[in-house]
Amino acid sequence: MANDQPPRPSRRGFLKAGSAAVAAGASLGATGVAQAALGKTPAHAADPTMAVEPFYGLHQGGIVTPQQSHTYVAALDLTTEKRDDVIALLRAWTNAAARMTQGSTAAPLPPADAANTAANTTDAANANGTYDAASNKGAPDSGDVLGLGPCGLTITFGFGPGLFTHEGKDRYGLASRRPAALVDLPRFNGDQLIAEKTGGDLFIQACANDQQVAFHAVRQLSRLANGVATMRWGQSGFLSGPRGQTPRNLMGFKDGTNNPSTAKPQLMNEFIWAGATPDAPWMEGGTYTVFRRIRITLEHWDNTEVDFQEQVFGRHKYSGAPIGKKNEFDPVDLTEEDKDGNPVIPENSHVRLSNQASNNGAQILRRSYSYNEGTNFYIERWPPWRQETEYDAGLIFLAHQSDPRKGFIPINDKLAKFDMMNQFTTHVGSAVFAVPPGAKPGSYIGAGLFET
């Protein structure tokens, strides 16, 4: 009978890569972490679907990791009143995330059912664990990315203000441990935030070189939260760029050119990684992540001349060079003037206002993606206030920093007031999270918050 039965999926290529990665991850240890901090991909493969990123380490992945082509970010709201539920969830998330980043399913697949077992001992062994029917409701993994490879998946977890205090209540005994740097974001000029796309108690950022792999990760993790937390918002994003070049955003400009170099640990330590502050020693090696969903009126933008677009950005469109310069990575010189004494890079251009020289030296690590969610009816907030069906597309702005009070908040305060780009952009979603350091094997993300 057994040979009349369908074989289990051949996940050989998939699992081979996964196993290699597990081995590499185990042996790399601190080296892997150091490489990640340097912006290098350990076990880097020429085929981006075969790339594997370490999960365990000093820092979480997905922060200084070279940016993958896709993301799915999500926030959940905790519904439980029990501290132990939160810990159990973080343990489950850590284990599932570690598995998935290495190319495995979120949980072991069940051994083949009775009729199938004989033909499938190999696959059952590969499943790398025991299926516990009692603890699972439904399939242990949605199975939709079988065969796709690890795709450089990173999974990054964060904690929103609601984990510490919720409607004035200290649900989990954590209120006193809230970092001062985890401030509620102020209302910025022009904000049109949608509640259903804003905030959240827990944050998941999955980045991968395939969009289904990124979504798959969040989908499995969200399911593990059943009964403990509910989905607040989810959002996919993508980056299309020739490999090794700065990708262009939907406005047609290169985005991310002036990021601080992840290859310079001293820059990362100064601007990106949180230190061991007295109020939140458990955040050492973590970071603070700001999420903004920025809708862009592409129809309006497309009807402007390239010269004007360059004035808005302060950069040349095709080369990406600062205005008046030749090459993308030429330094931005804000002091340069034309023959009439006017600044070469306009006063209210995006590059000038966001530059560190205009912000007391502040830097943030932007790791943004484009988004594209069809069309809906929209009223533009600038003249001529067009009302029509428009693209719901734009930028998933993601930025990491050691302290938002010195990073995103002052920078965006200035941009929100003066940036010429505001004619085309509207912030419709927003959130801020404390992203704790990485976990050691056997421990879990956030252990320092709950157990020290």
Place this chain on the structure above:
Amino acid sequence: MANDQPPRPSRRGFLKAGSAAVAAGASLGATGVAQAALGKTPAHAADPTMAVEPFYGLHQGGIVTPQQSHTYVAALDLTTEKRDDVIALLRAWTNAAARMTQGSTAAPLPPADAANTAANTTDAANANGTYDAASNKGAPDSGDVLGLGPCGLTITFGFGPGLFTHEGKDRYGLASRRPAALVDLPRFNGDQLIAEKTGGDLFIQACANDQQVAFHAVRQLSRLANGVATMRWGQSGFLSGPRGQTPRNLMGFKDGTNNPSTAKPQLMNEFIWAGATPDAPWMEGGTYTVFRRIRITLEHWDNTEVDFQEQVFGRHKYSGAPIGKKNEFDPVDLTEEDKDGNPVIPENSHVRLSNQASNNGAQILRRSYSYNEGTNFYIERWPPWRQETEYDAGLIFLAHQSDPRKGFIPINDKLAKFDMMNQFTTHVGSAVFAVPPGAKPGSYIGAGLFET
């Protein structure tokens, strides 16, 4: 001064591929068309970003073309009352689409402005045309896919019922030329159609091996319609699959296994390509395309057992084989019974109900994509009627056929009534279009409708 100016973008790799493709397209002619009809990609490159599909030919691309990894589909409503405007739009669309599929911008880029010209003669020449400032408002191309390569882009245009008659009016003198096969779709059981995601006078399907390239195409084309037509809906889709294998949809099952083979011209002629019917001789070599936006309650689905999921599909999840069979492409045997005399493939399984043997031999060419547009509040339409924030994700069902009255309509009528899958799926968007044959160089898509 010239060497202080930024260089124009290096589009060498991009343009080289584009030029090669133009040459190939010109010389291929009928051969290219025949290869497309056989499901082969002419000028096929190992790097999917360098793949080039012919635009001109007997048939439009994107129908029997091997499926690319991404799509952006859109429908527009005509606002003009003038027949000539529609013809001018179709001419403009044809020209821009031909350019973009071969890796060029939608319109020639302007020669570098005065200061830049000296350094950029090569690039200005490469732009392959003359920039006419008077006829352009804003940039000739959004520029966001510069450097990304042709990515196997195909662009397929279609005509909705509203082109022929709009609110009882024959706006363009075409009412008598409406094909009988272009029926208004009936209301199917369970339909929950959203007006803003349904219908449309004109259809654009852009498919490419990069999502920004697909979106870019629709964005440029939609802009060319300014003043003549407005966007009704737009929708992106994707397919993640190991190359050369049937991709899995978000339910985790392989999707498209039982499609008629595009390598068999007689099958395509019988089921997919429209013939020269007396009512619409201009449709010969065209097809009829049905679009459905099918939301899937993934959260609900994920909590069901794999055994149950297999009963719903009538296929094994991991192998893709019909239940009781071993391999994905084993034939579906609807007559097989188990030892108790029950059908091995359940009565109300998706595979049985949609199989040609259950539909008088009818076949359609499905060319569907997954979609994933974040989350929103949703009320499930089946017990336990959960109300919560859920993924707005599912399937962009696209199917081509020679006559929807013999294809999609009877098949979906049966599915809508009996398919077990309906517990998890809801059709929220819908449209049907007459997709005319391909154009000859110098002519335009739809010329046969207006000029014969």
